[in-house]
Amino acid sequence: MIPFLIRRIVQSAVVVVGVLIITFILIHLLPGSPARAALGPQATPAAIAHFNQVNGFNLPLPEQFLDYVNRVAHGNLGYSYTNDQTVASLIANRLPKDLVLIVFSTALALALGVPLGIYQAVKRNSLGDYTLTGVAFILYSMPTFFLAFLLLAAFAVQFHILPPEAPQAIGVVGILSHPAGLVLPVVSLALVSFAAFSRYMRSSAMDNLVQDYIRTARAKGLSEWTVLVRHLLRNSLIPIVTLLGLSLPAIVAGAIVVEEVFNYPGMGLLFFDAALKQDYPVLMGFALFVGVATVVGNLLADVVYAALDPRIRYD
Amino acid sequence: MKAVGRGLVRRALGGLCTVGAAALLLAACGGGGSSASSSTSSAGPKVKGGTVTWAESSGTTPNYIFPLTTGATNLVVNSQFTGLMYRGLIYGGYKGRDLIDKRKSLYQSIVYSNGDKTVTITLKDWKWSNGDPITTRDVQFFFNLVKANKSSWSQYSSGLFPDNVKSFTIKNEHTFVLQLTQPYNPSYYTGNQLATIIPLPQKVWDKTSASGKVGNYDMTTAGAKKVWAFLSKEGGQLSTFDSNPLWKVVDGPWKLQSFQANGHAVFVPNKAYSGPDKPVISQFQMLPFTTDTAEFNVLKAGQVDVGYVPSNDLKQLPALRSQGYKVVSSYPLHIDFIVPNLPNVQVGPMLSQLYIRQAMQELIPQQVIVKKAYGGYAVIGAGPVPLEPPNPYISPLEKSGGPYPYSPSKAKALLTSHGWTVSPQGVDTCAKPGTGAGQCGKGITKGEKLEFTLLYASGGASADLEFQAVQSAMAQDGIKINLKGEPFNTVVSQASGPCNPKQPSSQNCKWQMVDWGGWVFGMDPVEPLLFASTPPNTGGYVSAKANSLIRAALHSGNPKAVFAYEDYIAKQLPLLWTPSGASLVVYKSTVHGVAPVNPFGTVNPEDWYLTKG
Numbered sequence: 001m002i003p004f005l006i007r008r009i010v011q012s013a014v015v016v017v018g019v020l021i022i023t024f025i026l027i028h029l030l031p032g033s034p035a036r037a038a039l040g041p042q043a044t045p046a047a048i049a050h051f052n053q054v055n056g057f058n059l060p061l062p063e064q065f066l067d068y069v070n071r072v073a074h075g076n077l078g079y080s081y082t083n084d085q086t087v088a089s090l091i092a093n094r095l096p097k098d099l100v101l102i103v104f105s106t107a108l109a110l111a112l113g114v115p116l117g118i119y120q121a122v123k124r125n126s127l128g129d130y131t132l133t134g135v136a137f138i139l140y141s142m143p144t145f146f147l148a149f150l151l152l153a154a155f156a157v158q159f160h161i162l163p164p165e166a167p168q169a170i171g172v173v174g175i176l177s178h179p180a181g182l183v184l185p186v187v188s189l190a191l192v193s194f195a196a197f198s199r200y201m202r203s204s205a206m207d208n209l210v211q212d213y214i215r216t217a218r219a220k221g222l223s224e225w226t227v228l229v230r231h232l233l234r235n236s237l238i239p240i241v242t243l244l245g246l247s248l249p250a251i252v253a254g255a256i257v258v259e260e261v262f263n264y265p266g267m268g269l270l271f272f273d274a275a276l277k278q279d280y281p282v283l284m285g286f287a288l289f290v291g292v293a294t295v296v297g298n299l300l301a302d303v304v305y306a307a308l309d310p311r312i313r314y315d
Numbered sequence: 316m317k318a319v320g321r322g323l324v325r326r327a328l329g330g331l332c333t334v335g336a337a338a339l340l341l342a343a344c345g346g347g348g349s350s351a352s353s354s355t356s357s358a359g360p361k362v363k364g365g366t367v368t369w370a371e372s373s374g375t376t377p378n379y380i381f382p383l384t385t386g387a388t389n390l391v392v393n394s395q396f397t398g399l400m401y402r403g404l405i406y407g408g409y410k411g412r413d414l415i416d417k418r419k420s421l422y423q424s425i426v427y428s429n430g431d432k433t434v435t436i437t438l439k440d441w442k443w444s445n446g447d448p449i450t451t452r453d454v455q456f457f458f459n460l461v462k463a464n465k466s467s468w469s470q471y472s473s474g475l476f477p478d479n480v481k482s483f484t485i486k487n488e489h490t491f492v493l494q495l496t497q498p499y500n501p502s503y504y505t506g507n508q509l510a511t512i513i514p515l516p517q518k519v520w521d522k523t524s525a526s527g528k529v530g531n532y533d534m535t536t537a538g539a540k541k542v543w544a545f546l547s548k549e550g551g552q553l554s555t556f557d558s559n560p561l562w563k564v565v566d567g568p569w570k571l572q573s574f575q576a577n578g579h580a581v582f583v584p585n586k587a588y589s590g591p592d593k594p595v596i597s598q599f600q601m602l603p604f605t606t607d608t609a610e611f612n613v614l615k616a617g618q619v620d621v622g623y624v625p626s627n628d629l630k631q632l633p634a635l636r637s638q639g640y641k642v643v644s645s646y647p648l649h650i651d652f653i654v655p656n657l658p659n660v661q662v663g664p665m666l667s668q669l670y671i672r673q674a675m676q677e678l679i680p681q682q683v684i685v686k687k688a689y690g691g692y693a694v695i696g697a698g699p700v701p702l703e704p705p706n707p708y709i710s711p712l713e714k715s716g717g718p719y720p721y722s723p724s725k726a727k728a729l730l731t732s733h734g735w736t737v738s739p740q741g742v743d744t745c746a747k748p749g750t751g752a753g754q755c756g757k758g759i760t761k762g763e764k765l766e767f768t769l770l771y772a773s774g775g776a777s778a779d780l781e782f783q784a785v786q787s788a789m790a791q792d793g794i795k796i797n798l799k800g801e802p803f804n805t806v807v808s809q810a811s812g813p814c815n816p817k818q819p820s821s822q823n824c825k826w827q828m829v830d831w832g833g834w835v836f837g838m839d840p841v842e843p844l845l846f847a848s849t850p851p852n853t854g855g856y857v858s859a860k861a862n863s864l865i866r867a868a869l870h871s872g873n874p875k876a877v878f879a880y881e882d883y884i885a886k887q888l889p890l891l892w893t894p895s896g897a898s899l900v901v902y903k904s905t906v907h908g909v910a911p912v913n914p915f916g917t918v919n920p921e922d923w924y925l926t927k928g
Contacts, residue, residue, distance in 0.1 A: 031822060036811045037804040039386045044473060047386050050466045081387045084378040084551045085576075093576050156616045164616035165609065170576055263609035265577060273374060276802045 001306075008302070012295035019291035020284065024065050027283050033057075034278040038081055055081060057280075068284060077288070078281030082274070087285035090270060095289075096172045098266040101255055104182065105189035106244070113194045114240065117201020118228060121209060124202075132198065140195035144254040148188040148261040155184060166264035185262045189254050193247065200243050204236040211235075238308055245301045359905065359927035364597035367906055367923055370614070370622035371395075373604040376578025380562050380571075381550025382513050383460065383543075388551070389469035392578075395918045396601065399569040399582055400562070402590070404436070404454070404512040405505065407838050411911025413648050413706040415505075415838070418591045421449065421514060421566075423489070425505055431498040431872060434509070437490045441589035443516050444565045449589075451491040456517035456533050458483050460546075463539035467547070475843075476508040498870050500877075506838030516564045520546060556580075568594050568921040578603030582920070592921045599920040614640075620906050621923075624899040626777040629690040632899075639904050639928075644692050644897040645912035646703035648840055651696055651833035652890035653769065653785075654854040658814045662767055662827045664758030670733050671756075671765070672888040674726035676719040680788045684894050688780035692899060696892030698885030700840045700877075703895070704914045708840050710878040710885075718886045727792045735765065735793075742766050743793035766795040770810055771830040773800030777896060782830070785893075806831045813855025829853065833895060838915075841868045841877060846889060856889030904928070 035051040036043060043051075052058045056067060071078060077087035120129045139147070156164035166185045167178035175182070208214060209232065217227045256268030267286065274282035306312045371377075377396035379388035406419035423437040441449045458477060465471040465478075482494040499508070522529050523541040532538030549561055556562060556574040563570070568590065569582040580601040584594035604610035607625035614622040615631075617638065624632060624642070632642055655666040665671050681695040694703040697717030702709060712718060730737050734747025734755045743765040745755040755763070771782050779800065786796040801809070806829060814824035836842060846852055846861055864880040867873075885892075902909040905928040913919060 031805070031809050033808055033811070036808040039389075040807055043386065046466060046473060047471075051386060084388050085553065089553075089576075152612055156612070160616070164612045164618060168575075168577060168579060168603075260606045260608055261612065263603075263605050263613060265603070265605045269374075269605050277804045278808065 004302075005299070008295075008299050012292075012299065015295055016288065016291045019287055020069070021065070023284060023287035024061075024068070027278070027280055028061060030278060034081070034280055037278040051081075072288065077285040080274070080279050080282045082277045082279045083282070087281050090282065091267070091285060091289060093170055094265060094267045094270050096170070097166075097175060097259075097264055098252075098255055098268070100172055100175050100182070101166075101185055101189065101258065101264065101266065102251055104186045106193060106251060108186060108190035109193035109197050110240075110244075112190070113197025114201050114233070114237070117198040117203075118205045118233065118236070120198070120202040121205035122228070124206060129202075133202075136195040136198050138195075139191050140199070142192065144188060144192050144257045145261060147191060148184070148258060151184050151188055152261065164262075166258075166262040168263070185258045185264060188261075189251065189258050192254060193251060196243065196247060197240060200239055201236060204239045205232055208232050208235050234308060238305065241301055241304050241308065245297060361907075362925040362927055363595060365925040366598040366600060367596050367620045367920060367925065368600045368602050368618075369918065369920070370610050370619050371578060371601050371603050372623070373607045373610050373625075376603045377556075377574075377580060377601070378553065378578075379550050380556050381546045382515070383457075383546075384469040385467050385547065386469050391916055395916065396580060398567070398917050399599070399920070400565040400567045400571060400585075401513055401515075402567045403510060404438075404514065405510040406917075407506070407510060407915040408913035408917060411645065411704060411914060413704050413838055413914055425501075425509065427501045427504075431501055431504075431870075432495045434493040434495065434504070435486075435490065436493070436509070438514075439589070440489070441566060442587060443519075444563070444570065444585050444587045445516075445519070446587065447516065447518055447564075448488065449514055449566055450488045451485045452488075453514040453517050454491055454512060455483060455485060456521060457513055457515045459533035459539045460515070460543050461511075463533075463536045464543040467543065470511045476511055479508070500839075500841075500869055500872050502872075502874075503839040503841055503869055507836075507841075510837060514566070516566075519564045520561060525549070568592070569599060572598075584921075588921075592919075594921040595924040596920060614901065617903075621900065621902040621909055624901055626689070626775040626896065629692070629777070629899075632690070635901055640901045641904055641910070643900045643902070643910040643912055645900060645914060646694060646701070646895070646897050647914050647916065648701055648704065648706065648836045648838065649833055649895050650699060650701050650836075650840075651830070651893045651895040653828050653830045653893060654810070654890055655828050656810070656814050656823075656826055656854055657889075658816055658855045659827050660814060660816050660819045660824055663814065663816075664756065665763070665765065666767075666827070668733075668756040668759070669888065670729050672891065673719055674729045674792070675789065675794060676888055676891050677722045677726040677729070678785075678789045678792055678794065679891060679893060680721050680784055681892075681894050682721065683788075684781045684784050688777045688784065689894065689896050692897040693894040694897075695894050698881055698892060699842070699845070699890075700881050701836075701895060703897075706840070707874075708877050708881070710881045712882045713885060717892065718882075719888070721788075723788070723791055730765075730792065738793040739791055741793055742795045764795070765793060766797070767827045768797040768799055769828045769830065770799045770801060770806055770826050772803040772806045772832050774802060781893070803831060810853060812853055828891075830893065833893075841865065841880065843869060846884070854889060856887075858887065858889075861887065861889070 034057065035048040039047055039051060056064055059067070068078065079086055080090055083090055116132055120132050123129050152164060155162040162183050163181045165181065167175045167181040169175050169178065214227060214231060217231050252268060255266060256272060258264060259266045259269045270282060271286045274286065371392050375390055375392045377392050379393045380397060382397040382401040384393055402419070402421060404421050406416045408414070409416040421438055421441060423439045426435045427433070428435065438449060438451065443449060461468045461471070462477045479496045480493050481496050484492045484494070486492060517533070518529060521531060521533055521542060523532055523545050532542050546561070549555070549559060552559070553574065553576045557571050565585055568585055568588045570585045571580060572583045573581045578601070582599040583597065602619060604613070607627065610622060611625055611628050613619050615635070624635070636642065655672060657663055657667050659666065685691060685693040685695060694701070695716070697713040700708045700710070700713055702713065727737055730743060732753060734745060734753055735743045736746045737743050745759050745761055745763045747754045748759055748761045749755065750757050769782060771778060773779060782798050786798055789796050809822060810826040810829040810831065812823045815821060818824065834842065834845060843865055846856055846865065861884060864883050867876040868880040900909060900912050905926050906923055907926060908923040
């Protein structure tokens, strides 16, 4: 396992550098200039020259890139000229919000999707199965923003049961101290993911239910509960782990929608605004962060595979 | 002066509270610049104290507390934020009009003499929150800082303030004298130049480090640069906005009590405020919003007291009124226009023909756009001076609707008489090339098509509807418009200046016509930069006569000079005039004093009070 991890970490470093290079090239291919985007159409040539000099945009591109890499290596992600803050502080302020949102919504989606998927597999072609399939299809086909608006209109605007915006505090503790504000954003994001998880879980569980080891477990006289939880669940979860990794971009994309609708300034909107305003340091910082998060996520998924299925070995 | 993005007029307003304010034009204004309407009324008794929440424009939060902004921190929300604590020499906006509010201004008198080359300014006997008097030394401190750091100062334009000040002389603690390099129209100089002055507490801020002692560092250029660098750095530290001793000394009606990095600011009254209209409410909160959608959702849920209606949600105004909100519209001193890229290699010869620009102007259905795209909350464009808010600069020609009102038949006749074969719903072609009478004009070849691409700042329903209407109206006389909507920042970075025909492959030769949302003026709508020979004159219009008329308007005190400039530009069409949208502020019926809205975007919670709902 250790040699595998070392190999993967080296590969990951190469991938991250590749992501940085590609991102750097792509953002410099955008039409226009960050100076004009930041200063507006009224900017004089002198103001633009001053801006470019202050931000190092007057240097040749390779020099700018090396300078960036050098700063990153020293722990400096750069300075956002549109937010007038360091990129590190922006990420530090925004990241906890997304972590809370994604962790809670994914946990809720799994908590609903996994047992209901197993239930549907066990009770396949029953009224309950058909009903849950219908609900899953409706939710799966519903855009996140639409679902968010429906929930908002009902619970915040019409009946005033829940707040119309997510907690505005900064930091995980502050956010969690206003749980009512988290309900609608988390549920909006979770319901769409839940639909996908339950469908995959149903399919995976149905495949496993006809396997020999399930028949053997039942023949041994194990209770149905033990068969389902100890044998079926564990084996059926493997495709869910894959799905979890694959659906991460979709969850993040959904998070952007939720950030927009529920006034929840997270990483997604930070990136979106930076792209519109050509805020290069933020774009690079975000690419670096996402690159690292992705390779770490993949690494973790591999480790989880091994934990779920003892047959998988990386030596 | 400031250029703005479409749908972003509201955002642009606050930028003007540091540059706006005009003088001396007061009597001529009639009618209000804003109007309120509501289906409900409140009759509860007045409450002393209470908290009012106010929605910041979406996607932008205060990130700079030092009131002298840099180019990148020149955000409306920063001006609104600091404007609560630091007041300029001149306070622009009086009862919703393009006027100076002399009561709220720091100056006692402004006297022009020596053929309008000398300005003598006397300050009122006002105090900082720490009890120190506001003196001419505080103004000199400001002047020295911006003079030494003009390339960093957002309000700087080459040749204007402080370049046009030959000397700054302190006569005494309350009076100072500016010797100008040339005479200026007092209205322009007061409204657009002196209005940039913000006295700063020299006795507290004239230092180069947090632990250093206060001195007179600003008196040398090197020292002033160090002071600016220090204050600018401290001014961007979000985590210390509410704790840094520098920002505890204010002269405005409000003091910052707390601030979160997400942009949530809580203000309490400055009990030492010397000006009129002392705050009645006990707390004012600025709330941040990620997007217009989020702001409007919170508004509909009734959890913000004063907010705004995004252009995409105009149709929901009746629902808001039924919830008990009042709605007030406000017009900034703003014009909107389509910029033709006159030197464009491909279409420049056509756009350079006045008769073609005239035909295009006559095909812009402004009244329809006002009604359908803006729900009636817009005013037509007739020339370089806005028709709203009421101001004394509007010439009779503009007041009448401008020289080229909507007339498809006139446009068609104009094109036909210049050698074009007009093909309604098709594309007109030049049938008679040449430069003689009845011919298409210089550089236009036989068979050339009257077809253009219009790049515009999209993102709002109003903008999309407006340009679809323009496209449709022009098509009826065979002018084909290809629309290309992009985000504001993309538009301004793509169309950053006129095409240089010697570099035909450059970015600025790739756009043909652009609308990035127009221009917001200071209190005087004569804008030397709009038609200057260098950027930001985006369309490349250059005219010796226009320059001479602008000079006359800027430097003579004769009001007719403004009309002459205005009418000439209105007729020459260096820009195609389009409607200018209002900003719509909504507020709970228990909040009073919100209307009329300051046309320069300044927020005035000191004028507000609550009644029991």
